[in-house]
Amino acid sequence: MKYGFLGAGNLSSAIIMGLLKSGFRSEDIFVSSPHSAAILSKRLAINNVDEDRLLADCDLIVLAFLPEQLDSIVQQVGSEKFANKLIVSVLGSTSLKELTEFLPTAKIVRVLPNVNAEFNNSLTSVAFGQNLSNEDLKLTKNFLQAFGTVIELAERDFPAFSAIAGSGPAFVALFIKALQEAGIKQGIDSKESLQIALHTIKGSTENILQSGKTADQLVKKVASPGGSTADGFESLEENHFIETVNNAILATINHGRKKFR
Ligand SMILES: NC(=O)c1ccc[n+]([C@@H]2O[C@H](COP(=O)([O-])OP(=O)(O)OC[C@H]3O[C@@H](n4cnc5c(N)ncnc54)[C@H](OP(=O)(O)O)[C@@H]3O)[C@@H](O)[C@H]2O)c1
Structure with missing residues (x-):
């Protein structure tokens, strides 16, 4: 099996690194793009080829350029090559x-x-087109599961999924930074403060995942009435934490709507 990536930016790079870690062979992975493919292929010891060869040789092809480039790239390559x-x-x-x-x-x-x-550790949503064989479905699922967890989702839910799971790592990173900076302000060394923030988020996520509890149940377990966490929690609520996050998700979804519809 050969896997081709048209586009060699941030996402292609992350997926390919995940594939290599899960045992895919570097000689079976192909990239093509005007500039970054050459750099990525050197860094990961994968194949850098032109788009004609990629389309001719690969069994599964990932479109990984920017959405607004679809028209021009298909015109440039020729839609018949995708048949x-x-x-x-x-x-x-x-x-x-x-x-x-x-x-x-x-x-x-x-x-x-x-x-x-x-x-x-990607959470990947998937929606299948009409004319795929059982073999195509199996091949795609194997490919996607190699770099994380796969969830089949109705397309109407993709914008919200994209804002939460696609852009979400940036929002979570911001929360990590906020916790780290709060630690630094209290005199903790920057590196130690980052470790504390990261392990707190990792541990809390594992706690919810493994116990099957809801987020609210974990809140209740930590924030006993009258305790110190309850005071911190109240401050977050007074500052509209939930609403702020919801607004960030809405802004992300609306950007996609404005730009592409
Ligand atoms: N990043 C994320 O977290 C994320 C999450 C979900 C979905 N996505 C989607 O993934 C896609 C790629 O995102 P990204 O973050 O990886 O973007 P990116 O880092 O900006 O990469 C874009 C890639 O497109 C390539 N490209 C430009 N013209 C091309 C052409 N004619 N033929 C082939 N490749 C060409 C660029 O190559 P050169 O540098 O050589 O010009 C570059 O490698 C986008 O459609 C985005 O919506 C991204």
């Missing part, structure tokens, strides 16, 4: 319907991974 090819699109805002208009004879899967793919 009967298994195409996995990560183009954030581009629907199966739009992809099918550009690539009417391809077998298309729409996915939204995130950069945690690098550590085999």
Whole structure:
């Protein structure tokens, strides 16, 4: 099996690193792009080829450029080269319907991974096009599961999923930074403060995942009435923490709507 990536930016790099960690062979991975493919192929010892060769040789092809480039890249390459090819699109805002208009004879899967793919920890949503065989479905699932967890989702839920799971790592990183900076302000060394923030978030996530509790149940367990956590929690509520996060998710979703519809 050969896997090709049209586009060699942040997401391709994260996915390919995840694939290599899970045992995919570097000689089976191909990238193509004007500039970054050459750098990435050197860094990860994978193949850098032109798009014609990538489309001819690869069994599964990932579209990993920017959504607004779809039209020009398909024109440049020629839509006939995608005929009967298994195409996995990560183009954030581009629907199966739009992809099918550009690539009417391809077998298309729409996915939204995130950069945690690098550590085999992506949560990837997937929606399958119409004309895929059982073999195509199996192949795609094996590919996606190699760099994380896969969730089959209706396309109408992709914008919210994208804002939470795709952009979410940036929002979580900001919360990590906020905890780290609070520690630094209290006199803790920057490195130690980062470790404290990271392990607190990791431990809390594992706690909820492994216990099957809700987030509210964990809050209740830590924030006993009248205790110190309850005071901190009240301050977050007074400052509209939940609403602030919700607004950030809405702003992310609305950006996609403004730009691409
Ligand atoms: N980053 C994320 O967390 C994330 C999450 C979910 C979905 N996505 C989606 O993933 C896609 C890529 O995102 P990204 O963050 O990886 O973007 P990026 O880092 O900006 O990479 C874009 C890539 O597109 C390549 N490209 C430009 N023109 C090309 C052409 N003619 N042929 C082939 N490749 C070409 C660029 O290559 P050169 O540098 O050589 O020009 C670059 O490697 C986007 O559609 C985005 O919506 C990203």
